[in-house]
Amino acid sequence: MGCMAIEQSYVLAIGTKKGLWLATSQDRQTWSMSGPHFLMSEVPSIGIDTRNGRTRIMVGVRSEHWGPTVAHSDDLGATWTEPEQGAIKFPDGTDAAVERIWQIYPDADSRPGVVWAGAEPISVWKSTDGGEHFELNRGLWDHPHRSEWGAGYGGAAAHSIVVNPSGDDVHIAMSTGGVYRSLDGGSSWEPRNKGISAYFMPDPNPEFGQCVHKIAADAAVEGRLYAQNHHGVYRTDDNGENWESIAEGLPADFGFVMLTHPRRAGTAWVIPLKADGERIPPDGKLAVHRTDDAGKTWKRLDSGLPQGEYNAVLRDAASVDSAEPVGVYFGTRGGSVYASPDEGEHFTEVASHLPDVLCVRAAVVSAALVPGAPVPA
Amino acid sequence: MADISVVLPSVLQPLAGGQSILTTPADGAVTVGFLLDSLAGDYPVLARRLRDETGTLRRYVNIYVNGDEVRRLRGLETEVAAGQEVVIIQSVAGG
Secondary structure: OOOOOOOEEEEEEEEEOOEEEEEEEOOOOOOEEEEEEOOOOEEEEEEEEOOOOOOEEEEEEEEOOOEEEEEEEOOOOOOOEOOOOOOOOOOOOOOOOOOEEEEEEEOOOOOOOOEEEEEEOOEEEEEOOOOOOOEEOHHHHOOOOHHHOOOEOOEOEEEEEEEOOOOOOEEEEEEOEEEEEEOOOOOOOEEOOOOOOOOOOOOOOOOOOEOEEEEEEOOOOOOOEEEEEOOOEEEEOOOOOOOEEOOOOOOOOEEOOOEEOOOOOOOEEEOEEOEOOEOOOHHHOOOEEEEOOOOOOOEEEOOOOOOOOOOOOOOOOEEEOOOOOOOEEEEOOOOOEEEEOOOOOOOEEEEOOOOOEEEEEEEEEEHHHOOOOOOOO | OEEEEEEOOHHHHHHHOOOOEEEEEEOOOEEHHHHHHHHHHHOHHHHHHHEOOOOOEOOOEEEEEOOEEHHHOOHHHOEEOOOOEEEEEEOOOOO
C-alpha cells in the first residue's frame, strides 16, 4: 500500500502595516506562519512569480523612517535580496521620488522576465530582469493629463496593472485618474472611462478623473475587464471602450476589491463595503460576493466569516491562487486573514490580530520548497 | 588630517557591515551632503535609507552636527569640521 504524495503546496503572503507574514499550507485549511519579515515597515505590494522554474516573492516595502524599496526572496522568505542601487527609483531629471510601491505584477508566461510595478506618485514601471531593476514608463509619466490626476485618500498612485497575455494591451487604473489603456505595450496611453461615474466631480462623466479602485481582466474572454469603482461596479466587453454597471444584486456598490478567475469566463469576486462615508461591511456582516455570469447575478458567500466585522478590506488585500478549484484569500484592516479552498464557498481563518492587512497574494508552489511539507517519494 | 565620524543608529548598522561608526578622513570642513555622497559609494543601500533619489533628506531622518539638527542649520550644506562627529538618529514617529 503506497502513500499519497503531496506534490504541491500553497503559499500566502500577507503584507501589513507593520511587516510581512508568510503562510504555507498543504490543504489551504491549515496554515503555518512565519514572520514578521520587515518588522515595522509596511508592505503594500507583493508579487509572487512562479515563472522561470522558481518561486520569487517580490515585496514593496516602505519604512516611515527609511523610505520605500523592493526586495525579493527565492527561498520563501528565508533570505531577502535588495538590489544595491534600488529596484525602483526615478531617473535624474524627473525631480520625483518614489513614495510607495502599490503594485507588483508579474507578466504572462510568454514574457518570463517581465514584471510591472505601479507606484506613488502616479507612475508605472517595467522590469525585464525578474523584478530586480525597473524602468520608468515614460509614456505615462510624460502624459499631458498627468498634472490633472489627483490623489485619492490613500495617495496618488497607479495601483492596478492588467496585461493581455497574448497581446500588447495594457490597462492600468489610478486613483484618481481612472482607467488608461495602451495598445502598444505601454508606449502610449489613452483614458478609457466611458460609462464609469465620477459623481464627486462637477461633470460626473469626464474623460478621465474617475476614482477606480481596482480592475481585473477576465482570463477567458478577450477584451472583458471588471472594475470596482469608488461607488460603482462595472464590466467592459470591448477592451475598455464602454463600461456598464454590474452592481445590481450587490448589497452595495462601494468597495476596493476586484478579483477574477484565472481560467474561467465570467467569474469575479468583490467584497462590498457600505458606502464612501461608511467604510464597513454592509450591516457589519462580512461577505464576499461572486458572479459566475459576468455580473448578471451575484452570490453572497459568508460561510466561515464573522458576522460582526467593522473593518474594511483594501484593494490589494485580496487574491486568488491558480489551483483547481481556485482559492480565494483576503485580509481586513483589523488584521484577520481568511482563505477559501473552494472559490469562496467556505472560508477558514488563517490569522487574526495582525496589523492592518494591506496586501495578500497566493500561489501554488512545489511542496519541495515548503519546510515540513511531505516530499513526494 | 583628522577623521570625521558618522554615528549610525543600531537599526542601520547591518547596512554598513555591522559598524556603528563610519569614519572618513578630512583635512578641512566638508558639507553633510558631501559626507552622504561619500557614504553612498561604499554603502548604497544605507545611503538610500537616508535620502531619496532627489537627494532630499528623508522626513524622519535627523542628522546632528555638534548636537544641532542640520535642518536648523544649513541643511545638507551644513559644514562639518575635521574631527567633528555627525550623529544620525531617526525621529520618534509612528504608531
